[in-house]
Amino acid sequence: MKKLLLATAAGALIAGSAGAEExxxxxxxxxxxxxxxxxxxxxxxxxxAMKEASDSGLLLDGSTVTAxxxxxxxxxxxxATATVERLITAEGVKGIVGxxxxxxxxxxxxxxxxxxxxxxxSPSATxxxxxxIEDNGLFFRTSPSDARQGEVMADILMERGIExxxxxxxxxxxxxxxxxxxxxxxxxxxxxxxxxxxxxxGKADYxxxxxxxxxxxxxxxxxxxxxxxxxxxxxxASLDTGAFDTFVFxxxxxxxxxxxxxxxxxxxxxGQNPAAEGEGRETYLKMxxxxxxxxxxxxxxxxxxxxxxxxxxxxxxxxxxxxIYKDKIMDVANEPGEKIMPGDLAKALEIINxxxxxxxxxxxxxxxxxxxxxxxxxxxxAFSNGEMEIVxxx
Amino acid sequence: xxxxxxxxxxxxxxxxPAAAYGAQLALGALGVTLIxxxxxxxxxxxxxxxxxxxxxxxxxxxxxxGLGISMGxxxxxxxxxxxxxxxxxxxxxxxxxxxxxxxxxxxxxxIILVMASVGVMFLMNGLxxxxxxxxxxxxxxxxxxxxxxxxxxxxxxxxxxxxxxxTQALTLVIAVLVVWALFWFLNRTKSGKAMRAYSDNEDLALxxxxxxxxVVRMTWIIAAGLxxxxxxxxxxxxxxxxxxxxxxxxxxxxxxxxxxxxxxxxAIAGGFVVAxxxxxxxxxxxxxxxxxxxxxxxxxxxxxxxxxxKFAVSFVILIVVxxxxxxGLFRGKSV
Numbered sequence: 001m002k003k004l005l006l007a008t009a010a011g012a013l014i015a016g017s018a019g020a021e022e023x024x025x026x027x028x029x030x031x032x033x034x035x036x037x038x039x040x041x042x043x044x045x046x047x048x049a050m051k052e053a054s055d056s057g058l059l060l061d062g063s064t065v066t067a068x069x070x071x072x073x074x075x076x077x078x079x080a081t082a083t084v085e086r087l088i089t090a091e092g093v094k095g096i097v098g099x100x101x102x103x104x105x106x107x108x109x110x111x112x113x114x115x116x117x118x119x120x121x122s123p124s125a126t127x128x129x130x131x132x133i134e135d136n137g138l139f140f141r142t143s144p145s146d147a148r149q150g151e152v153m154a155d156i157l158m159e160r161g162i163e164x165x166x167x168x169x170x171x172x173x174x175x176x177x178x179x180x181x182x183x184x185x186x187x188x189x190x191x192x193x194x195x196x197x198x199x200x201x202g203k204a205d206y207x208x209x210x211x212x213x214x215x216x217x218x219x220x221x222x223x224x225x226x227x228x229x230x231x232x233x234x235x236x237a238s239l240d241t242g243a244f245d246t247f248v249f250x251x252x253x254x255x256x257x258x259x260x261x262x263x264x265x266x267x268x269x270x271g272q273n274p275a276a277e278g279e280g281r282e283t284y285l286k287m288x289x290x291x292x293x294x295x296x297x298x299x300x301x302x303x304x305x306x307x308x309x310x311x312x313x314x315x316x317x318x319x320x321x322x323x324i325y326k327d328k329i330m331d332v333a334n335e336p337g338e339k340i341m342p343g344d345l346a347k348a349l350e351i352i353n354x355x356x357x358x359x360x361x362x363x364x365x366x367x368x369x370x371x372x373x374x375x376x377x378x379x380x381x382a383f384s385n386g387e388m389e390i391v392x393x394x
Numbered sequence: 395x396x397x398x399x400x401x402x403x404x405x406x407x408x409x410x411p412a413a414a415y416g417a418q419l420a421l422g423a424l425g426v427t428l429i430x431x432x433x434x435x436x437x438x439x440x441x442x443x444x445x446x447x448x449x450x451x452x453x454x455x456x457x458x459x460g461l462g463i464s465m466g467x468x469x470x471x472x473x474x475x476x477x478x479x480x481x482x483x484x485x486x487x488x489x490x491x492x493x494x495x496x497x498x499x500x501x502x503x504x505i506i507l508v509m510a511s512v513g514v515m516f517l518m519n520g521l522x523x524x525x526x527x528x529x530x531x532x533x534x535x536x537x538x539x540x541x542x543x544x545x546x547x548x549x550x551x552x553x554x555x556x557x558x559x560x561t562q563a564l565t566l567v568i569a570v571l572v573v574w575a576l577f578w579f580l581n582r583t584k585s586g587k588a589m590r591a592y593s594d595n596e597d598l599a600l601x602x603x604x605x606x607x608x609v610v611r612m613t614w615i616i617a618a619g620l621x622x623x624x625x626x627x628x629x630x631x632x633x634x635x636x637x638x639x640x641x642x643x644x645x646x647x648x649x650x651x652x653x654x655x656x657x658x659x660x661a662i663a664g665g666f667v668v669a670x671x672x673x674x675x676x677x678x679x680x681x682x683x684x685x686x687x688x689x690x691x692x693x694x695x696x697x698x699x700x701x702x703x704k705f706a707v708s709f710v711i712l713i714v715v716x717x718x719x720x721x722g723l724f725r726g727k728s729v
Binding site: 171198199200203204207208211212214215233240241 | 406415544557559672681
């Protein structure tokens with residue numbers, strides 16, 4: 001009995017004084033599936049932030065951070081739920097960078113993360129439905145809602161003088177949400193959507209879908225799909241049959257694969273994806289290059305910021321318990337405080353440990369609004385001579 | 395002018411794609427119907443046989459491209475085709491030896507052979523994925539178009555464009571050649587006649603001295619050849635992805651059954667019936683109507699069925715034919 005008491009006392013002492021622990025962080029992204037070409041750069045981004053905070057030795061009295069990866073598949077909500085379940089119950093992660101796609105994120109948030117009280121910060125789930133979801137303050141995202149992207153896309157089209165478009169979207173939460181918000185914004189500005197129809201991913205042949213879009217007509221085709229999936233198939237069939245030659249590409253389509261697939265065939269097309277300009281982004285690109293991956297990959301910077309926000313919030317609340325640090329995420333992301341660029345996580349931790357305030361800017365000019373989502377800076381791109389060039393930011 | 399535009403639009407969006415797709419289905423359905431007629435079971439592994447043959451052909455194509463060999467405007471895959479056919483025929487013969495022969499010797503009910511073929515299907519499924527992976531592969535090279543949209547518009551001055559892809563032209567030409575060769579073989583050669591005799595009445599054929607093993611071998615080799623050609627043409631025209639060959643199994647069976655299982659002419663007709671109904675039923679006729687009846691401004695797209703339901707068309711055709719004419723349009727065997 002004496003021994004037991006002694007051991008308990010010693011245990012309590014250790015737990016109380018030395019806060020250094022091994023913090024496990026989950027990364028749940030679609031390493032297989034329709035966005036598999038984007039996932040590795042996102043994972044590397046998240047890991048970069050974790051390594052930075054861990055190596056600094058300043059996070060919660062020198063705690064170390066280990067990343068645990070899981071495959072959310074993007075398309076299969078059941079598989080994503082199982083993955084997040086494993087991360088939380090078997091691995092004991094304190095927070096999750098993920099999910100990747102909107103449908104899968106909603107499912108794993110509602111079924112696993114919310115009941116278990118684990119914070120999820122998604123770098124790339126952009127469905128408007130996530131803005132109004134009941135999340136107990138556990139869900140955030142470093143990418144903006146597609147309601148915003150719909151507005152931006154409508155603006156770009158109007159400025160280019162295109163007043164009639166056909167819309168095709170991938171048949172899931174992301175595609176439908178984006179297509180609907182775009183249609184609403186575009187029609188409010190006086191544009192005309194001739195048809196708004198779905199396409200299914202993973203088919204060999206999209207000539208029937210394209211025939212329907214061509215019959216409805218329009219000056220351009222908005223492809224709210226995935227570049228590794230049906231989106232490219234629709235573009236290919238449109239080019240082959242001459243149904244459309246100008247395309248508008250939202251974020252799911254902007255990727256290196258698009259140029260590999262079509263080269264100069266899509267000259268004259270344009271698009272936009274969430275990506276901030278400025279010092280933070282430049283720094284991040286350099287850091288990524290040194291770490292040996294492509295930081296310009298879609299949502300890679302957002303993933304870095306997602307991981308960084310979680311770790312800074314842990315430091316600010318003095319706890320790795322998601323139930324406690326969730327309340328600090330908005331604080332570290334927004335003003336007031338010292339501006340924090342990527343690569344400055346050690347400095348940020350120092351300020352926080354000294355009792356100061358930080359305003360995390362990061363690689364994507366993070367500014368969380370509403371229910372905890374990025375206000376959203378979009379990069380407008382245009383295609384000419386088989387190259388993608390950046391037109392501007394809005 | 396408007397009538398010409400309407401004709402061109404129908405050609406571009408309905409007739410040409412449906413004809414190429416129909417030819418691909420017909421070649422696939424010929425293989426299914428041949429095996430059904432002679433070996434007396436529905437071979438569910440046919441789609442994955444197509445995938446395997448195409449995968450080998452793609453690998454051989456890459457090899458040829460690596461050596462710098464090409465065929466000018468024609469896809470290199472045509473040169474690689476014999477390699478694919480040989481590998482697929484070898485695989486089919488090994489499968490027959492290892493699986494089907496065991497059941498054939500026992501003279502089991504056809505349904506057991508069908509179930510065995512489902513097992514073979516999953517095996518081939520995995521084999522193809524091990525060989526080439528699950529990703530989409532594009533292996534068409536050479537000239538992409540016989541006529542492309544821009545040239546056609548400049549030539550004719552019409553607002554509607556017409557695209558005729560090299561792969562679509564190839565599909566039609568090769569399908570005609572293959573069908574002609576198959577019919578010549580079945581009707582004119584001794585082996586072909588032996589196969590038909592075996593199909594009509596197995597016991598009688600055996601009594602008249604036909605070697606059953608030889609007939610079975612011939613059947614597998616021809617079916618493997620048809621499957622590889624159909625698979626490669628489909629892959630050239632669209633894109634190769636193992637999963638898509640599993641999906642195409644349904645329209646192929648629909649085609650074979652609509653035409654009458656075991657009847658080669660039926661398989662060809664069935665392929666085109668299924669392809670044309672799939673495309674025509676999901677095509678919105680708004681634009682055509684606009685050209686033909688300028689005064690008429692309908693509300694919707696004049697589309698009978700959303701494109702999401704494309705595969706449902708094969709099912710409906712299948713059910714209707716099985717209900718009203720179980721032997722198919724061309725009097726095949728009843729299923």
